[in-house]
Amino acid sequence: MEFSFFLPTRIVFGCKAIQRVGTLAKEEGATFAQKNDVDFLVAVGGGSSMDTGKAIAGMLGHHTTDFSVIQYPNEYTQESYPLICIPTTAGTGSEVSTCGVVTDEKTKTKVFCFDPRCHARIAVCDPEVLMGVPEKIAAATALDALTHAIEGFVAKCTNPVTECYGIRAVKLISENIRDYVYNRNAKNCEAVMLGSLFAGISFGYSDTCAVHSLSETIGGEYDTPHGVANAIFLANVTEFSIPGNVRKYAEIARAMGIENKGTERELCEELIKALRQLVNDLAIPSFRELSGVKQEDFERLAEKCAVHLSAADNPRSVTYDDFLKILNKTYEEQ
Numbered sequence: 001m002e003f004s005f006f007l008p009t010r011i012v013f014g015c016k017a018i019q020r021v022g023t024l025a026k027e028e029g030a031t032f033a034q035k036n037d038v039d040f041l042v043a044v045g046g047g048s049s050m051d052t053g054k055a056i057a058g059m060l061g062h063h064t065t066d067f068s069v070i071q072y073p074n075e076y077t078q079e080s081y082p083l084i085c086i087p088t089t090a091g092t093g094s095e096v097s098t099c100g101v102v103t104d105e106k107t108k109t110k111v112f113c114f115d116p117r118c119h120a121r122i123a124v125c126d127p128e129v130l131m132g133v134p135e136k137i138a139a140a141t142a143l144d145a146l147t148h149a150i151e152g153f154v155a156k157c158t159n160p161v162t163e164c165y166g167i168r169a170v171k172l173i174s175e176n177i178r179d180y181v182y183n184r185n186a187k188n189c190e191a192v193m194l195g196s197l198f199a200g201i202s203f204g205y206s207d208t209c210a211v212h213s214l215s216e217t218i219g220g221e222y223d224t225p226h227g228v229a230n231a232i233f234l235a236n237v238t239e240f241s242i243p244g245n246v247r248k249y250a251e252i253a254r255a256m257g258i259e260n261k262g263t264e265r266e267l268c269e270e271l272i273k274a275l276r277q278l279v280n281d282l283a284i285p286s287f288r289e290l291s292g293v294k295q296e297d298f299e300r301l302a303e304k305c306a307v308h309l310s311a312a313d314n315p316r317s318v319t320y321d322d323f324l325k326i327l328n329k330t331y332e333e334q
């Protein structure tokens with residue numbers, strides 16, 4: 001068995017709350033930092049803020065303000081500038097992952113920096129900051145974290161370490177997510193933030209899968225909030241992917257507390273129902289309700305999904321035709 005794993009980020013869990021003070025676009029941020037000769041960077045916020053921080057830290061480390069120098073598939077040739085990440089949502093896991101996802105405004109496509117040297121030096125995770133997160137954002141971000149946990153666990157490139165973090169994250173998040181959204185307290189904030197962090201380690205050192213191929217394509221095209229886009233496709237992609245690894249999806253069902261009354265295949269059927277119910281309970285809008293979505297775009301979107309980096313790691317091989325079917329099926333559901 002071959003796998004490699006390391007966790008370079010120091011994690012500080014449970015400090016006092018820190019206020020978000022603002023964000024900059026990645027090139028603007030790199031230019032500002034170079035002009036002011038900064039020693040280190042602090043990224044405060046959700047995934048977009050932390051990923052922008054990673055992009056700036058990577059550019060500074062390479063003495064450039066041109067993101068294409070570090071854009072995947074280019075490998076880093078230099079260390080990133082020192083970066084401290086302080087998440088203010090529980091969802092992205094960016095504080096512990098080795099990739100940063102940003103939107104290329106010209107092509108309306110999500111682009112990446114993705115290298116072991118992309119990581120933050122320190123992650124400061126304070127569950128107390130989650131107490132003020134609006135309900136809708138709490139729901140969408142926590143479902144993003146659950147998707148990371150599931151995909152990090154089932155991805156073709158996963159390994160025993162990332163599986164361990166993924167399945168633990170599935171349990172922590174699914175046990176607490178409804179109360180975290182509707183009946184928030186310090187305990188469920190801590191559980192979901194820790195779940196998000198574990199999920200970040202899981203997918204960050206393996207990969208995400210076809211849910212993220214769809215959500216990042218949709219996000220780049222329509223600017224849909226990332227967690228909402230994941231939630232919309234989670235059940236249908238799971239249904240499609242189960243034949244690729246029934247045993248693992250059954251394990252996810254058990255981790256979510258779903259009772260096993262029959263075969264593993266039947267347990268997986270219950271998992272699909274439970275995911276649909278969860279997304280419904282958390283009031284995620286339907287695909288059809290998203291701003292700007294048009295069915296005539298789907299062939300073009302399916303083409304983008306089929307070449308998305310994470311599609312190759314889906315537990316069941318997924319093609320252009322499969323993505324097109326999932327897009328149409330999800331759109332036609334209410």
Ligand SMILES: [Fe+2]
Nearest residue numbers: 092144148226
């Ligand atoms: Fe995500």
